[in-house]
Amino acid sequence: MIQVKLHNGKFMPIVGLGTWKSSKEDAYRAVLTALKAGYRHIDTAMIYGNEEAIGQAIKDSNIPRKELFITTKLWNTDQGYETTKQAFKKSLQLLGLEYVDLYLIHWFKGYEKSLDSYRALEELYEEGLTKAIGVSNYNVHHIMNIIENCKIIPHVLQVETHIALQNHFLQDYCIENNIQMEAYAPLMSSHITEMLANPVMQELSKKYHKTIPQIAIRWLIDRNVVVIPKSVTESRIIANFDVFDFQIDQKDMEKIKGLNQGKKLFPEPDNVIY
Numbered sequence: 001m002i003q004v005k006l007h008n009g010k011f012m013p014i015v016g017l018g019t020w021k022s023s024k025e026d027a028y029r030a031v032l033t034a035l036k037a038g039y040r041h042i043d044t045a046m047i048y049g050n051e052e053a054i055g056q057a058i059k060d061s062n063i064p065r066k067e068l069f070i071t072t073k074l075w076n077t078d079q080g081y082e083t084t085k086q087a088f089k090k091s092l093q094l095l096g097l098e099y100v101d102l103y104l105i106h107w108f109k110g111y112e113k114s115l116d117s118y119r120a121l122e123e124l125y126e127e128g129l130t131k132a133i134g135v136s137n138y139n140v141h142h143i144m145n146i147i148e149n150c151k152i153i154p155h156v157l158q159v160e161t162h163i164a165l166q167n168h169f170l171q172d173y174c175i176e177n178n179i180q181m182e183a184y185a186p187l188m189s190s191h192i193t194e195m196l197a198n199p200v201m202q203e204l205s206k207k208y209h210k211t212i213p214q215i216a217i218r219w220l221i222d223r224n225v226v227v228i229p230k231s232v233t234e235s236r237i238i239a240n241f242d243v244f245d246f247q248i249d250q251k252d253m254e255k256i257k258g259l260n261q262g263k264k265l266f267p268e269p270d271n272v273i274y
């Protein structure tokens with residue numbers, strides 16, 4: 001397992017299990033399957049409604065807490081200084097944990113809310129209740145506002161990133177500012193069939209003797225982007241983690257780069273209506 005080092009020295013496993021749209025029962029089973037397969041990183045959020053089930057799976061796995069990397073997120077309606085703290089404590093309680101490894105603001109919801117919420121995150125971090133903090137669905141101008149007004153540069157930026165929306169310039173900005181980029185919807189989420197039908201991905205799948213999802217995950221690893229594929233299917237959970245025995249060569253990295261269409265499947269952060 002490859003880990004990346006965040007700017008505070010904390011390590012983050014480069015592959016984690018996504019759990020959006022996983023029901024409580026599915027999330028419980030998926031997390032146990034993933035931990036058995038070697039995953040040590042799980043991504044959830046208050047809004048997914050599965051924090052309690054995930055907490056139970058973590059407990060039942062008997063894996064020492066310090067070996068795990070657990071992320072959860074602040075939902076939009078909970079943004080604000082006091083409400084963020086309350087929401088965080090609720091997430092922690094549902095997860096049954098004493099701390100999380102990463103707490104993210106889920107979406108940008110305006111500059112004032114962003115700064116108020118982020119200040120609460122900084123305090124939770126200073127109290128040791130979360131070992132890293134960050135934002136999700138933030139563009140450069142939203143992050144700049146945090147950097148200009150807050151004490152701690154976000155450790156992580158979680159954004160939609162896949163072969164059709166590659167975010168190279170955003171990653172350059174993150175690298176310049178010591179922010180670790182993390183890809184959500186790495187398999188194109190509900191549009192996965194588009195990726196599976198892509199001739200370049202099919203060609204690379206044959207060449208490397210790996211499935212197309214494995215190529216898509218490894219391409220992000222080879223860009224040093226943290227990646228959190230979601231599955232509730234045992235065979236896929238296992239296969240999506242079987243990506244550490246090969247590397248995509250430079251020529252093929254460039255071929256995949258050529259697939260970028262700037263195609264966004266999720267809303268632009270400046271235009272979120274929820």
Ligand SMILES: NC(=O)c1ccc[n+]([C@@H]2O[C@H](COP(=O)([O-])OP(=O)(O)OC[C@H]3O[C@@H](n4cnc5c(N)ncnc54)[C@H](OP(=O)(O)O)[C@@H]3O)[C@@H](O)[C@H]2O)c1
Binds near residue numbers: 043184
């Ligand atoms: N911060 C945010 O706003 C945000 C937004 C979206 C997602 N996320 C996070 O990122 C994670 C990943 O994104 P996502 O869930 O939207 O999409 P994704 O991981 O790109 O794709 C998930 C879909 O691909 C299928 N799948 C997974 N592995 C497969 C394989 N090897 N072969 C064929 N199909 C496969 C899954 O089906 P099955 O489950 O049926 O196997 C599911 O339908 C989420 O779960 C969540 O944790 C964050």
